[in-house]
Amino acid sequence: MRVLLLNNFAQNGQATHVFALGRELSRQGHRVHLLMPDFPEEYREKYGKFLDYLGCSVSVNDSPEEIARLLEKYRFDILHAHSPLTYNLARSLSKACRAPYVLSCHGLGIAGERYEESLAAAGKLLCISPRVADSLARYQEKTAIIPNGIDTREYAPGKKNHPVKILYAGRVDQYKRKGFLALEKALGLCHASSLSFEYYCAANVSSSFRGAKSLGWVPSIAPYANNSDIIIGTGRALLEGMAAGNAACILGRMWGGVVTPGQVSGRYYFDFSGMTGREACYRNIFFDLAKLMKNTRRLRELQQFGREHVLERYDITRHTRQVVKIYEGLVSPGA
16 A cells, blocks of 8 residues: 655654654555655754664655655555644645545644644544544544554663663653653752662753753654663653653653553553643652662563553554554445
């Protein structure tokens, strides 16, 4: 199948998801092209090698001439847009190449007038969680819930050596800034308590914690997550860290604490958003992190649980097959 993925570049898990989906679709034998407008020049070099090994072709030019060339060259069977900024483009291209399109819905606030026509004309709306699906209740007959899939080959446990390695991964925006600052204060308390650890920060902001290794925004956190012990953040980054054998701590607007088997038991869709939990207070964060660092046995149990949980519920190979099934139903209805 010939697939066109559309997504505006952004420093978030949504872009990471699109890269991973494109790679997995290619692995499963489909011909994939990714159109990613607004890809800043300063990031293209940083992403160079990453894109070379993606397994699908990528373009960043969305001029009418370039798009006409793409449609003529690939003759796509299906279009799949991810960022809301590409929803209307998907609808117009669908008419131009007479191919159906699907929209992935990664967050809230997209059910307004701006995208109404594109949502209504889409063949399917793929929602990453029940919360997102509920926000699109008016389109219930064509929504499907398919969570973020994680490449469990890229993210796999490496060496877990002393001292404990803590990795914060994610985008720090106006809603998460308070929690991020509380984390750094909590790490200061950990250090003052003579707890031995290393701290890595893979984010769009630099850490102010003394001794931190600020990595900036990286194309993939796998090289760091595979060898770290504790992952802190929300959403996709947490799942990637868990796949890499990390104990996971939810920190977004709120402090969701340590993810445990008891929390997820019996709940197929667990909320990793960081929108619920306790106040993101540095004391709460300090106590939870200190307990983890002091109890090596508990830490190792949670690391093993994290890997097993992602393998069972979030493996990208299985999720991509579900996506392809939806593609096939739209391309060959009734087949």
